[in-house]
Amino acid sequence: MINVNQITHHFVLGKKGNKTIVPVLKNISFQVNQGEIVTIVGRSGSGKSTLLNLISGFIHPTEGEIIIQDKKVSEFNETEFADFRLQHMGFIFQNFQLIPSMTAFQNIELPLILKGMSENARRKTTADMLKKVGLEDFGEHYPSELSGGQQQRVSIARALVLEPPLILADEPTGSLDSETEQDLLQFIRELNRDLGVTFLIITHDDEVARIGDRTIALADGKIVESGVFA
């Protein structure tokens, strides 16, 4: 599903004449198989979010290649990656990233609109998805009118509404209380088991790391350990 080969990445800080190169990732290579839940752990500054952003196509690697579903996405331009994200990826963010001026229904409907689905079909799909995440009574609520857990459910619903084979999650439980966190982890397990959705989850939470079939530990931009989280 995901093949990360010899990825090196650094940020360039400062302006001309006073540039500072900050290395973030060094020769990272790993694979994520179809239907797997892989968690990436590491301390703050270890490069785990940068790694997720590279796989998401939000930034381009300085060196190396990323192949997702047999496509060398590291060579995609912005438009190609946008289309690829829409078709093959779903995103769950730590702070939900919902559009505040849209209702829960409209937020979930957005990927379907971008895909060009007909109004009737997307209304039905969105309603089904709202029901699936247990928010059928909250469709007309704006994000500010929902709890953190509900917002994250909307965010998950939006990520799943196009039924992508891959979900990338960046600290998905970071803004949730422990009870809601457990609900969410359970939901992720169900999706993985029932629909075969592949998850790549960035976390520093041991609870979350444990749901992974495999965990990759990063430190100072390098993989220091890979295996089942203990």
Added chain:
Amino acid sequence: MKVKDQFRFIIQNMKKNKVRVFMTVLATAMGCAFLIVLASVAFGLHDTVLKDTMESGEVTQIQVHGYEESETSYRAINDEDIKLFEDLEGVNAVTRQKSILQEVTFSTEGYEVPAPAVSAHFPSEEKSGLELAEGRLPEAPNEVVVGHHFASSLIPEGQSAEELYDEQGLVKEEFRYDENIIGEPFNLKLKKIADGKESSGDFDVTIVGVMEAPAREWEWDQNVYLTDHLLTELEDFTGTPNAELYDPSEMEVTETSETSYDNVTVYAANVEAVKAVSDKLKEEKYATYSVVNEMKQLNMLFNVAKAGLIFIGTIAILIASIGIYNTMTMAVTERAPDIGIMKAIGASPKVIKRIFLLESSYIGLIGAAIGIAAAYAISVAVNLALPMILEAVFDEKLPSGLRFSSIPFSLILIAVIICLTVTILSGLRPAKRATEIDVLKAMRREI
């Protein structure tokens, strides 16, 4: 993303900042209305001139003034020339008139009037579409047709001019001839000089028709139109061509002067044929004048004026476009986090750009629609109020049919195209900025 959804998206976005969008639309509407109203003046005056020319019935006429013998000399048109004109393709009729070259007095039952007399070839006049206000064309040699104002020019014999005419130079009501002049016998008095002595002769004529009023209000027609036969009689009496008043025994009469015409008009079959006939006549070295040719220059002049006024109006729209640019830039800045989220979940830069361009176009279209409605209202008001104001201020009646402002569909189309182009251009830079928004920075609210 479907256009319908993009449209719904922008409406939703515009609702977030109603006041700002309203002010921008208002500025665009004002610019658009200014452009249309300004240019409508040139369109209105052009229409008035064209209408006036068309109504005068002169559009198919080509006046032929003479034949160019050399660069400096012209000869009058003769019968041979007339034959050539009549044989040209696209010619409907060729009218020719000769003026009687002395003052002729017409009188009846105590009324008289000195009037210009002209001989006309009535078959060709009829073919050219001559219509009478009343009566018919002459059939007998002594029958004549008179101009529309002939009857009102008749004055009682022996009255002094001071008593006869009002302030406008017209015969006062109480002195006017109030009988029907059709079928009325008139005396035509003509002078001649023979052997150094002046004498006069009387000819009986009957008025059988009255011409239509001239197309232009200010024109005055008190001519008497005679038959060729009657002119020959008059020429025989005076012994001079065109019955000119001089002693024929003292002057040598040339053949040319006997057969020449003063006023020759070629009537083309239709407006389209005028140019071809006119060009042919010019090619044959005839000096011509046609309204259509003059209208070409006039059209060019008005088109330049229209283009100039549209250009000035466009400046107003350009000023309004600064508002659109500002509104769109603000919208991009405000919506940067939303744009970041949309890009993250798969909105391509093209879609983002299209949404913002559609928004600026929508503002331009609404502005243009309001501007057009306002321009129509202003145009109607101007056409109603300005003549009244001008008449009140200058105490003069304006020509009937005068339109100060006219808004044809072409002007609306031009205004909409200019408005749309300017608004799209002003939205381009903000739209491009929206596509360049960094997803990560936007989601971290760093923009």
